[in-house]
Amino acid sequence: MLEIRNLHVELEDGGTPILKGVNLAVKGGEVHAIMGPNGSGKSTLSYVLSGRDGYVVTQGSATLDGADLLAMAPEERAAAGLFLAFQYPVEIPGVGNMTFLRTALNAQRKARGEAEVSAADFLKLVRAKAKALAIDAEMLRRPVNVGFSGGEKKRNEILQMAVLEPKLCILDETDSGLDVDAMKLVADGVNALRDAGRGFVVITHYQRLLDHIRPDIVHIMADGRIVRTGGPELALEVESNGYAGILAEVA
Amino acid sequence: MAALDATRTRDGVDAQTLRTVEAMAGKYKHGWETDIETEFAPKGLNEDIVRLISEKNGEPAWLLDWRLAAFRRWQQMEEPTWAMVHYPAIDYQDQYYYARPKALSRKPRSLDEVDPRLLATYAKLGIPLREQMILAGVEGAEGAPAAARKVAVDAVFDSVSVGTTFKEELRRAGVIFCAISEAVREHPELVRKYLGSVVPPTDNFFATLNSAVFSDGSFVYVPPGVRCPMELSTYFRINAENTGQFERTLIVADRGAYVSYLEGCTAPRRDTHQLHAAVVEIVALDDAEVKYATVQNWYPGDEEGRGGIYNFVTKRADCRGARSKVMWTQVETGSAITWKYPSCILRGDDSQGEFYSIAIANNAQQADTGTKMIHLGRNTRSRIVSKGISAGRAQNTYRGLVSVHPRAAGSRNYTQCDSLLIGNRCGAHTVPYIEVRNSSSRVEHEATTSKVDEDQLFYCRSRGMSEEEAVALVVNGFCREVLQALPMEFAMEAQSLVAISLEGSVG
C-alpha cells in the first residue's frame, strides 16, 4: 500500500539534504519498525509523507495505494488514509478535544463523499474508543493537548488514530516518555487496529514497544537512508549492541 | 489582489493563509439588496430635516425640542480625530437622513400586513419574524441535545421598525419591547425619564448627531423583579443607498430585573460608504442585570477598501443601582471603520461591568474598539476580555479606559487583551488608559500578540481539515472565552461568522 522509492529531501531553508534515497514498501497487514540514531531523518520522513511545509523533494516518489502522496495537500493525504501520530503533539488552546476530533472526522468523510457523523453517533464512537485508552470524559472536554502530560498527549494521538481509522499509520516515537502502563495502553490501541487492510510504520528507539507491537519487518535508518532491513531479530540486536556495530558494518 | 501578489512569503502556510483571507474579500454573504420602493427625506441635514423626522414619527414637542437642541449643539462640534482610523472627510450634507420603505408609510398592525418583499429580506437573513421557536443546535461538552428557545425580534429596516414579535407574551410578563418611536407615543413617561440619561445629547459628535436625527430603534423596559421570559433581539438592516442609519436603543432594567438582549446588523454591498451612528443606552437599577450581545456584520467594503459601513457607535451602560450588573459582548466582523467603545459607569456600590469582545479586521478594514469602565461606587468590579484578529492590510486597535475614582474604594479590574495576526501586513495595537485614584483598589492588565501558529495549522490539516477549516478552528479557539460569553443562539452564529470571515468559501 505504501511505496516509497528513492526519496531525496532537502530543507527548503538552506537546501541541506536530509533524506538521501529512502526506499520502503509497506503492504496491508504489515507492521514495519524504523529504528536509528537521533538525527537520522526518521521524523523528516514522517513529515514529508504527511505534507508538512519546509521540505523540498528533489527526487523519488511516495504513493499510497498507487496515488501520488507528494502531489496532495496534507488534508487530502489524511482523507486518503494516511495518519501520523506526532512525536510532539501540538497544543491548540480553546479548541475542545471532542470538537477537534469531530471536525477532523467529518472533514475526512466529506472529502471522501461520505455523510457526516451525527453528534450522538460520534459521542458513542469516541466514548468507546476512549475507554480502551483510559481517556476520561474530562480529558475529552479539555482543549487539544493543552496541559496534557506527555503520556496523555501520546494516548490522545492513538485515540485520534482509532477514531479516524486510517489505512496507513505512522507512529513517531509514540513510546518515548511513556511509563510501562501507558506504553501497554498505546500498544493495545495499536494492536486493536491491526488488520489485513491496514499498514503501520512504527518509529521507535526501544525494543520494549516492539515486545507489545510485534513488527514484521525492522529497518535501521542512518544519515537519511535505510541501511539495514531484517526481521524482529534486528531490533533485538540494536537492543543489546546499540547502532554502532550496524553502522560500522554498512559504512 | 495586486498588492497581495507583490507579497512573497517564504512561509508556505502563511502564504496560503494570505490567499485564503484574500479570497474572503467579495464573499460578504449579506451583500444583496431588496428591491423595494423607498421614501426619502431630501438629502442633507438642517433643522427642517430634524423637524420632518420628528413629525414622521408623530413625536411630542418635548422630543422635537430635544432633537433641535442636539442639532444646534452638533453644528458647533468637531468630528473626533483621536482614533487610529483614517478615512476621507464625510460630507454630512450628501446623505439621506431618513429612508422608509413605502409599504411602511402606514404602520402595519401585524406581520400579515407587511410587504412580502420585506419579510423575504428577513427570511433570507435567517431572522425569524414569525413567532416561532428557534432551534439552536448547540452542542454541549457532552453533545447535549439541541434546545428549543424563544427569541423575540424587533426588525429595523433602514430607518423604520418592521415589526416586533412575541409582544403579547412579553406584555403578560410586564415587559415592554417595542420600537422606540412607538414607546415615545405609548410610554412617554418612561422614555422621557431615561432617554439621554446615560448618553446625554451633548456627549460626543456622533452621539449628538444621533440625538438630532435618530429615526427608530428598540425600547425595552423590564419592571421590578421580572426576569424577561425570553431573549430579546433587534436586527438592523441598512438597505437604501446613501442613507445613514441612526438607530437609538434604550434598555431599562428596573430593580431586580433581568434581560438578555441580542443585536445583529447587515447591509448590502455598495461602492460608496454608508454612515451608521447609533446610540445604545442601558440603565440597570438596584440588583438588575442586563446582558447585551452584538454580532456586527455590516458590509466591510471590498479588498481595496471601496464601500463599507462607517460604524461610529456610542454604547454605554449606567449601573445606577447597587449590585447591578451589565455585560457587553460583541463580535465585530463587519464595517469598513469601527469606532465603538461599549462602556459601563459603575455608579452603584458593588456593581459589576464586563466587556467581552472579538474584533476581526481584514483587507482594508480599520477597527478602533474597546471599552471604558468607570468605577464610581465602592467595591465595584470590572472585567475586560478582548480578542483582536487582524488579517490582510487591516489595522485593529484595542482602546480601553479603566478609571477608578477616589470614592470607589475596594474596586477591582481585570483586563486581558490578546491580538492575533494573520499574514504580515496587518497591524494590532493596544492602547490602555488606566487611572486609579484610591489606594484600596487593584487593576490588572495583561496583553499578548501572536501570529497564527503554523504547527497548529499543520496538525489540523494532517487530521483532514482544509486550511480554511484549520484557520477557523484555531481562531475560534483563540476567541473561546468570548464566544462562551454569548447567549447560545448567537454563539453558533458567531462561531460560523468567525469562520466565514476568514474562510472565503461562502456559497
Ligand SMILES: Nc1ncnc2c1ncn2[C@@H]1O[C@H](COP(=O)(O)OP(=O)(O)O)[C@@H](O)[C@H]1O
Ligand atoms: N526544519 C528543520 N530545520 C533544520 N534542521 C532540520 C529540520 N528538520 C530536520 N532537520 C535536521 O534534519 C536531521 C534529521 O532530523 P529528524 O528527521 O528529526 O531526525 P530523527 O527523527 O531521526 O531524530 C537532523 O539533523 C535535524 O537537525
Ligand SMILES: [Mg+2]
Ligand atoms: Mg524524530
